[in-house]
Amino acid sequence: MAHPPRNGHFSGHGIAVDVVLFTIQDGTLKALLVKRQRPPYRGAWALPGGMVGPEESVDAAILRELQEETAIGNIYLEQLYTFGEPDRDPRGRVISVAYYALVNWQQFQLKARQRVSEADWFPVKRLPLLAFDHRRIVDYALERLRNKINYTTIGFQLLPRQFTLTELQGAYEVILGQRLDKRNFRRKMLQLGILRGTREFKANGRQRPARLYTFTEPKVVKLQEKGIIVPF
Amino acid sequence: MAHPPRNGHFSGHGIAVDVVLFTIQDGTLKALLVKRQRPPYRGAWALPGGMVGPEESVDAAILRELQEETAIGNIYLEQLYTFGEPDRDPRGRVISVAYYALVNWQQFQLKARQRVSEADWFPVKRLPLLAFDHRRIVDYALERLRNKINYTTIGFQLLPRQFTLTELQGAYEVILGQRLDKRNFRRKMLQLGILRGTREFKANGRQRPARLYTFTEPKVVKLQEKGIIVPF
DNA sequence: TCAAAAGTGTTTCCCCTACACCCATGG
DNA sequence: CCATGGGTGTAGGGGAAACACTTTTGA
Numbered sequence: 001m002a003h004p005p006r007n008g009h010f011s012g013h014g015i016a017v018d019v020v021l022f023t024i025q026d027g028t029l030k031a032l033l034v035k036r037q038r039p040p041y042r043g044a045w046a047l048p049g050g051m052v053g054p055e056e057s058v059d060a061a062i063l064r065e066l067q068e069e070t071a072i073g074n075i076y077l078e079q080l081y082t083f084g085e086p087d088r089d090p091r092g093r094v095i096s097v098a099y100y101a102l103v104n105w106q107q108f109q110l111k112a113r114q115r116v117s118e119a120d121w122f123p124v125k126r127l128p129l130l131a132f133d134h135r136r137i138v139d140y141a142l143e144r145l146r147n148k149i150n151y152t153t154i155g156f157q158l159l160p161r162q163f164t165l166t167e168l169q170g171a172y173e174v175i176l177g178q179r180l181d182k183r184n185f186r187r188k189m190l191q192l193g194i195l196r197g198t199r200e201f202k203a204n205g206r207q208r209p210a211r212l213y214t215f216t217e218p219k220v221v222k223l224q225e226k227g228i229i230v231p232f
Numbered sequence: 233m234a235h236p237p238r239n240g241h242f243s244g245h246g247i248a249v250d251v252v253l254f255t256i257q258d259g260t261l262k263a264l265l266v267k268r269q270r271p272p273y274r275g276a277w278a279l280p281g282g283m284v285g286p287e288e289s290v291d292a293a294i295l296r297e298l299q300e301e302t303a304i305g306n307i308y309l310e311q312l313y314t315f316g317e318p319d320r321d322p323r324g325r326v327i328s329v330a331y332y333a334l335v336n337w338q339q340f341q342l343k344a345r346q347r348v349s350e351a352d353w354f355p356v357k358r359l360p361l362l363a364f365d366h367r368r369i370v371d372y373a374l375e376r377l378r379n380k381i382n383y384t385t386i387g388f389q390l391l392p393r394q395f396t397l398t399e400l401q402g403a404y405e406v407i408l409g410q411r412l413d414k415r416n417f418r419r420k421m422l423q424l425g426i427l428r429g430t431r432e433f434k435a436n437g438r439q440r441p442a443r444l445y446t447f448t449e450p451k452v453v454k455l456q457e458k459g460i461i462v463p464f
Numbered sequence: 465t466c467a468a469a470a471g472t473g474t475t476t477c478c479c480c481t482a483c484a485c486c487c488a489t490g491g
Numbered sequence: 492c493c494a495t496g497g498g499t500g501t502a503g504g505g506g507a508a509a510c511a512c513t514t515t516t517g518a
Contacts, residue, residue, distance in 0.1 A: 012244020012245055012246060013244055013245055013246075013247050013284070013286075014244060014245075015245050015247075015316070015327060052245070052316070052327075054245075054318075054325060055318050055325075056318060057316050057317045057318055058314060058316025058317075058327065059316065061316075079313060079314065081311060082290060082311065082314040082329050084247070084284070084289050084290025084291065084293075084329065085289045085290075086286075086287050086288060086289055093286060093287075095247060095290065095327075095329075097314050097316065097327075149461065150459030150460055150461050150462060151459065151460055164497085165497090165498090166496075166497075172461055172462075176461075176462055178462070180461070180462070181481080181482075181483085182497090182498085182499095183482095183483085183498090183499070183500080184480075184481070184482085185461070186498080186499085187499095187500095188460065188461065188480090192460075203489075203490085204489095204495090204496075204497095205489090205490070205491090205495080205496090206489060206490035206491050206494075206495065206496095207488075207489060207490080207494085207495045207496040207497070208487060208488035208489050208490095208495080208496065208497045208498080209488075209489070209497080210496080210497055210498090211497085211498090223460050225457075225459075225460060228382055228383055228420065228424075228455050228457060229381065229382050229404055229408075229412070229417070229420065230382060230404075230408055230410070230412070396470085397470085397471090398469075398470075413508075413509075413510085414470090414471085414472095415471090415472070415473080415509095415510085416507075416508065416509085418471080418472085419472095419473095420507090435516080435517085436468095436469075436470095436516095437468080437469090437516090437517075437518090438467075438468070438469095438516060438517035438518050439467080439468045439469040439470070439515075439516060439517080440468085440469060440470045440471080440514065440515035440516050440517095441469095441470080441515080441516070442469080442470060442471090443470085443471090
């Protein structure tokens with residue numbers, strides 16, 4: 001009911017931010033992990049993240065960490081869930097505000113050279129053992145991603161500015177873990193009115209070149225979905 | 233990247249939990265507010281909530297607060313979002329993990345007598361000025377509720393164990409802020425296979441009595457929705 | 465008998481699904 | 492010329508939406 005610390009000196013909690021950073025590489029959905037340099041879980045893989053500073057907003061903290069880690073800005077980033085079990089960190093009370101983010105691999109490659117820390121991408125289907133409760137966070141992020149790709153355009157965040165419809169379909173298939181019908185997929189996507197066909201083509205070896213499209217919306221948009229109860 | 237406090241003594245943050253408790257009363261969607269007894273915002277209306285104890289999980293804290301406030305257990309409760317602006321509390325750094333919850337008014341009335349603190353229900357359309365960033369929290373909760381009622385059965389949490397189809401439809405209409413077609417609503421609800429008609433009727437004055445139904449599922453379930461991209 | 469809410473079916477239309485063949489290119 | 496992915500259309504079915512009258516009760 002009341003907000004203030006209940007007594008004069010209140011110990012306080014540590015606040016961590018952690019992020020599940022997804023990308024698609026070689027037709028596989030991957031997440032970025034970093035190797036912990038110090039205890040606890042020294043040497044184990046963990047999600048990128050860090051502590052929130054005393055004067056820093058939680059959102060600012062995750063942006064800062066992401067900046068440090070990836071050197072790319074303008075990433076799609078969304079708060080996921082807050083994990084607040086008292087024993088989730090063996091050192092003491094640390095609450096974690098988890099986020100997830102999506103980057104496209106090409107863009108990442110260009111800028112990420114500078115950083116050589118012990119970090120690597122792992123297929124989400126074959127993750128190593130993770131520190132803390134990070135495995136749970138990844139699972140939750142994956143669930144959210146799979147749901148949200150159905151009624152928003154977050155999927156486009158995994159692709160470069162120009163992409164072919166086959167690449168787009170591939171992104172959806174990788175995330176959803178199932179194959180989609182090519183004709184139906186294309187019709188639906190084009191019907192949404194959020195793609196613009198360019199006059200450029202991508203030659204992929206010795207097949208017919210594929211038309212490149214761009215995403216017309218400035219950011220992630222919510223698609224008109226039919227609810228069970230109410231049509232929107 | 234690393235979790236621990238960066239230096240030896242780390243001030244730490246206060247963690248608050250706040251809850252938007254919804255109910256339907258007199259055909260109106262209402263939220264519970266409490267009057268603050270001490271500064272800051274003394275005398276202003278605010279969401280029920282409190283600080284998370286040093287050894288307590290965040291979920292446990294909100295359950296405890298809810299218990300103290302309402303004296304009813306077994307409430308539908310869901311984490312909403314974490315608000316982490318450094319200036320959201322004038323006393324210093326307090327991060328709030330917000331939840332929302334749904335109760336049915338009848339059940340609440342029975343048990344809540346005992347508590348006489350300064351608390352009251354307000355129609356969500358006519359809220360007073362709220363302390364902190366609580367208005368934003370309420371708006372966010374409302375948005376989530378409106379979305380989620382479309383593809384889950386949370387709506388049933390606002391009704392007593394037995395209810396008429398008209399009452400159920402009324403709950404949906406109040407939350408969504410629009411009228412629904414009676415025949416289509418009934419057909420859809422019965423088709424879902426989550427309602428059982430009883431042999432009891434509710435006489436509502438001088439009209440034909442309405443059949444009472446019960447919800448057959450033990451808890452809130454996710455309905456089979458059709459995605460834009462993938463049918464489930 | 466009348467007011468007021470309960471209860472009930474059908475038609476239309478649109479969207480989703482399933483499905484197979486020709487096209488353009490580089491090797 | 493051939494292998495490889497790019498690209499295209501349709502028919503059928505199912506679910507959603509729109510829509511109005513009869514039934515039951517108490518006053």
